Every structure is written in structure tokens, then in C-alpha cells.
Amino acid sequence: AMNLQRKIGKLLSVIGDHKRFAMAVATHDVPRIHQLVKTAIENNASPREIVRRIENSMAGLMKTCSYEAKDFDLGLLCWQLGGPKLVYALQRAGVSPALSTIQQHAIKCNVTISIGRPKAVDIQQNIQKFWGTRSAGFGQTFGHSLLIDEINLEECGRYFPASNIIVGLCREHAHTVDPYITSIKAVRDVGKAIHSGECHLGKEATVAAIGRFSKDNYHISPVILSPTCKTETAEQSKIWIQNILAQWKNSEDGEKKWGSIWSVASDGDATRRKAFHLLLMVTELSPNEPLWDELGDLRLLNLQTGPSNVTMDFDFKHLFKRRSNLIRSPEGTLIAMTLLTCDTVSKELSRLEDLSPKEIEALIDPADHQNVPKAVRLLQHILEVKKLPTIGLSPGELKSRKAITILSTILEAVISPFVQPTWSLSQQLESLALASHLILYGMYKHGTAFISGQLYHDLQSMVKNAYFCVAKQRLQDPKA
Structure with missing residues (x-):
């Protein structure tokens, strides 16, 4: 007991x-x-x-100092976005490592900045730094995309101690000065060239980065960082884009280790669009190539490509933004012989019960033309209009509703592949094909009163690239 x-x-x-x-x-x-x-x-x-x-x-008598990799990654993100003060506040709250600890665990890779025109050695060094240190995935290779865009810069020169050189000079005119700091006179000469307009401080920096088509480890890594004064011609842009493709193809840490570049993508910059044409629309896909078996029988598909069948692509978020800006503009868009202006769209949106007049005004406001989430919301609300009943509408209103319905069908075909995560690949491709044909018909019927030639080109290029990349993936890994 x-x-x-x-x-x-x-x-x-x-x-x-x-x-x-x-x-x-x-x-x-x-x-x-x-x-x-x-x-x-x-x-x-x-x-x-x-x-x-x-x-x-x-009681504050002990702290847990055991951190995992994700804690250091989150701390690094907070440091980059919010600065050291945010990291200090989070560390005092006990939810983040100290800044010094984050810095110790961070993988440090400094981008080689191009002084003047991007050179082969700059590209080679960046490929080696960012791709040479990665562990190969058991011989598996992937397709890649070269992504190009600009970031804003503070217009000032900086001393780069690693090379004893002045950085921040525009690549277009950096060759007119000697950027190496060999004496006080050399620095003053650069200053005189800037003040005289012979050379400029970069307004923006062109960033070219490579990312792979994969479900994991798809983060991009830069291969070029180059200040620009935005006076570069398409022919000059073509040279360094071509150089990146060549260096990746020949590098031991590039295509030979990871796989080839399938596409070159950017926003809607006019100069870069022309450069893409000079480089990536030069050869017709040959019937003797394996890709022909996948794509050759698709009627109306443009089969012009660049070296190694690289195709051009344009960021879908920029395309959504530009399409919504066209809807917001006073000029409007012509569909089915009906001019849809921002006033017409506002009137149709006012019939939706879940939208207040203030919300509609904010969606239609053309001043906020860089807001991508708002652009997508506007396009998605337009999709809802075609579901509304037509009983009681006047003949003029019925005509506008018909045009809105056609516009909604086009927008749905363009947007859905990117916002419907449950869709299969076949559904996505069918939707993009529908969008391509509807846009083609609208352009044939109304010309640039329907959409601008630039937007038409970029939308069709995006669809074409999607088909090319899927075909390349099927050839590389039929089980994917």
C-alpha cells in the first residue's frame, strides 16, 4: 500500500x-x-x-541563444529592409539574433561593378562569385532566364577601395575620363568632366541577373551592375546582352554546370525592346531542330529566335500595369467599335455592390500608374462586370456592356494563368493562346486604337516565350 x-x-x-x-x-x-x-x-x-x-x-534571467538558419535569413532581411535599428529592436525583444551575429552568418558576395561598358571579365567574375559557390544538384540542369532592369541611384561618385577607382560614372561616357585615383589632380579632372557635361553621374544602374526555372533555389544572382545616364543606344545595349549570353555559355560555372539560358526578360523599355529585336529575332527555328517537333505545327506562332533559340520575354506585372493605365487614360480603348473611356469603366464599376465611389475613384486614378497591386485589382473588378445582369440597360449601355465583356474575356485570359495556382499547365497555355488570338483580332480590327503597338508586341512576346520555355522543358525533362 x-x-x-x-x-x-x-x-x-x-x-x-x-x-x-x-x-x-x-x-x-x-x-x-x-x-x-x-x-x-x-x-x-x-x-x-x-x-x-x-x-x-x-523574468529576464535567461535568454535563448539557439538560432536556426531561417532566423539568420529573417534577420538579414530585416537588416536590408529596415536597417540596423530594426534589427536592434527585434534583438532586444528576443525574436532576432544580434546584428553582429547576423553578419557573421551572412554569405558575403560583393558584385563586381562595371566601370564603363560591361566587360567580359566583369561578367566572368560575377558568374564565378555567385554561381561557382553553389553546390551542383547531382548533375541535374535547368533552364534559366536573364532578367534586366534598372534601379534608382543617388547621383554621386564613390571611392571603391578594392580597385582604387571612382564608381558611379555613367557607362556611356566613363571612357572619356580616367577613373583611377592616382593623384588629387586625377580626381579634380573627373570633377571637371562631370561639371562640363563630358561625363555624367549615373541616374540609374542597370542590373542584369540570372535565375533558374526551378521549384527551389530559384533566387536570382547578378552578373552586371552598371550605372547609366540613359543615353545608350539599342546597338550598344545589344553588345553587352550578347556578351552575357556568351560568357554564361562558355563559363565552367555557367551553362556547363547549371544549364542554358532560355530567355531574356525586361520591362517595356523602348531601347531594350529594340536591342532584343537586334539580338533575339535573327534566326528562324529550323525544321531539323528538336524544338520544331514541339512548336513547328502551331499556326501563327512566331518562330524567330536568337542564338541557341533564346527568346525575349517581358515582365507580366509591367504588362498588367500598362494595360490598366490604358483603361484609366482619357483616350480609352476601342473594342467592338465602342470607345471605352475611364468614365465608361467607372460607370460600369459603380454597378458592383462591393465597390464604393471612393474605391472606384482610387482604382481609376491615372496618377498612381506605378501601383501594380492596384492595377491587378482594377483588372479583376472589370472581370466581375461581365457577370452582371443586362436587364433594364439602354441600347447605349448594352453596347458598352458588350465591349466591357469582350475586354473582360481578354483580361481574364491574360491574368488567370498568373493568379490561379490550382490551374494545370495545359489550362495556363490554353488561356494564354486565347489571349494571344483575341489580342491579334483586336489589333487587326482597330489597330493602335485598341492597344499600343508596344504593348501588343510585349504581350505576344510573353505568350510566345511561355510556349518556347515549356517546349524546352519537355525536351530537357519529359517527366517534368
Whole structure:
């Protein structure tokens, strides 16, 4: 009886410790409690000891210093976006490592900045830095996309100690000065050239980066960082884009290790669009190539490509934004012999019950033309209009509704492949094909009163590139 009583007492004590643990977790906001409990379990701590550690943590008598890789990644992101003060605040709250710890665990790769025109050696160094350090995936290769865009710069020169050189000069005119700091006179000569207009400080920096088509490790890595004064010609742009493709193809840390570049993508910059044409619309896909078996029988598909069948692409978010800006513009868009202006669209949107006049005004406001999420919301609300009943509408309103319905069908075909995660690849391609044919008909019927020639070109190029990339993936990995 004594032994049984002792066992029951011990069991009740253990049950009590578990209850205390459950109450401690449920009632106390303990920073990083999962790490605290994990560390305690690894140390074979009892429930009573775990509760004691939780209470000590609440009292500020101990801190959990065990961090995982994701904690350092999150801390690095906070540092880059919010600066050291944000990291310090999070560290004091016990939810982030200290800045010095984050810096110790961060992988440091400094981009080689191009002084003047991007050179082969700059591209080679960046490929080696960012791609040479990655672990190869058991011989598996992937398709890649070369992505090009600009970022804003503070217009000022900076000293780059690694090369003893002045950076920040535009690539178009940097060759007119000697950027190396060999004396005070050399620095003053650069200053005189800037003030005279012979050379300029970069207004923006062109960033070219490569990312792979993969479900993981698809983050991009830069291969070019080059300031520009925006006076570069398409012919000059073509040279360094071609150079990137060549360096990736020949590099031991590029195509030979990871796979080829399938597309070159950008926004709707006019100069770059022309450069793409000079480089990526030069050869017709040959019937002797394996890609022909996948694409050759698709009627109306443009089969012009660049070296190694590289195709051009344009960012779909920019295309959504530009299409919504066209809808917002006072000039409007001509569809089915009906001019849809921003006033017409506003009137149709006002029939939606879930939109207030203030919300409609914000969606139609042309001043906020860079807001991509708002552009997508506008396009999605237009899709809802075609579902509204037509009973009671006047002949003029019925005509506008018909045009809105056609516009909605086009927008749905363009947008859905990018916002419907449950769609199959076949559904996405069918939708893009529908969009391509509808846009072609609209352009044939109304010309640039329907959409601008540039937007038409970029939309069709996006659809074409999607088909080419899917075909290349089928050839590379038929089971994918």
C-alpha cells in the first residue's frame, strides 16, 4: 500500500508538472519559446525544469541563444529592409539574433561593378562569385532566364577601395575620363568632366541577373551592375546582352554546370525592346531542330529566335500595369467599335455592390500608374462586370456592356494563368493562346486604337516565350 501510494504521488506530481508546462505555454508570451523547449528537451530536462526555464525567461534571467538558419535569413532581411535599428529592436525583444551575429552568418558576395561598358571579365567574375559557390544538384540542369532592369541611384561618385577607382560614372561616357585615383589632380579632372557635361553621374544602374526555372533555389544572382545616364543606344545595349549570353555559355560555372539560358526578360523599355529585336529575332527555328517537333505545327506562332533559340520575354506585372493605365487614360480603348473611356469603366464599376465611389475613384486614378497591386485589382473588378445582369440597360449601355465583356474575356485570359495556382499547365497555355488570338483580332480590327503597338508586341512576346520555355522543358525533362 505504501509503495502504491508513493507511485500515485509520483504520477500526480508528473501530471502536475505537465499541467504547469501547458499553462505556462498558454498564458505567457515567451519570445522564441519553441527554441527554449527544443534546447531543454535536447538536454533531457524534465517538465519541471522546462517550466522553471520559462519562468526565468519571463523574468529576464535567461535568454535563448539557439538560432536556426531561417532566423539568420529573417534577420538579414530585416537588416536590408529596415536597417540596423530594426534589427536592434527585434534583438532586444528576443525574436532576432544580434546584428553582429547576423553578419557573421551572412554569405558575403560583393558584385563586381562595371566601370564603363560591361566587360567580359566583369561578367566572368560575377558568374564565378555567385554561381561557382553553389553546390551542383547531382548533375541535374535547368533552364534559366536573364532578367534586366534598372534601379534608382543617388547621383554621386564613390571611392571603391578594392580597385582604387571612382564608381558611379555613367557607362556611356566613363571612357572619356580616367577613373583611377592616382593623384588629387586625377580626381579634380573627373570633377571637371562631370561639371562640363563630358561625363555624367549615373541616374540609374542597370542590373542584369540570372535565375533558374526551378521549384527551389530559384533566387536570382547578378552578373552586371552598371550605372547609366540613359543615353545608350539599342546597338550598344545589344553588345553587352550578347556578351552575357556568351560568357554564361562558355563559363565552367555557367551553362556547363547549371544549364542554358532560355530567355531574356525586361520591362517595356523602348531601347531594350529594340536591342532584343537586334539580338533575339535573327534566326528562324529550323525544321531539323528538336524544338520544331514541339512548336513547328502551331499556326501563327512566331518562330524567330536568337542564338541557341533564346527568346525575349517581358515582365507580366509591367504588362498588367500598362494595360490598366490604358483603361484609366482619357483616350480609352476601342473594342467592338465602342470607345471605352475611364468614365465608361467607372460607370460600369459603380454597378458592383462591393465597390464604393471612393474605391472606384482610387482604382481609376491615372496618377498612381506605378501601383501594380492596384492595377491587378482594377483588372479583376472589370472581370466581375461581365457577370452582371443586362436587364433594364439602354441600347447605349448594352453596347458598352458588350465591349466591357469582350475586354473582360481578354483580361481574364491574360491574368488567370498568373493568379490561379490550382490551374494545370495545359489550362495556363490554353488561356494564354486565347489571349494571344483575341489580342491579334483586336489589333487587326482597330489597330493602335485598341492597344499600343508596344504593348501588343510585349504581350505576344510573353505568350510566345511561355510556349518556347515549356517546349524546352519537355525536351530537357519529359517527366517534368
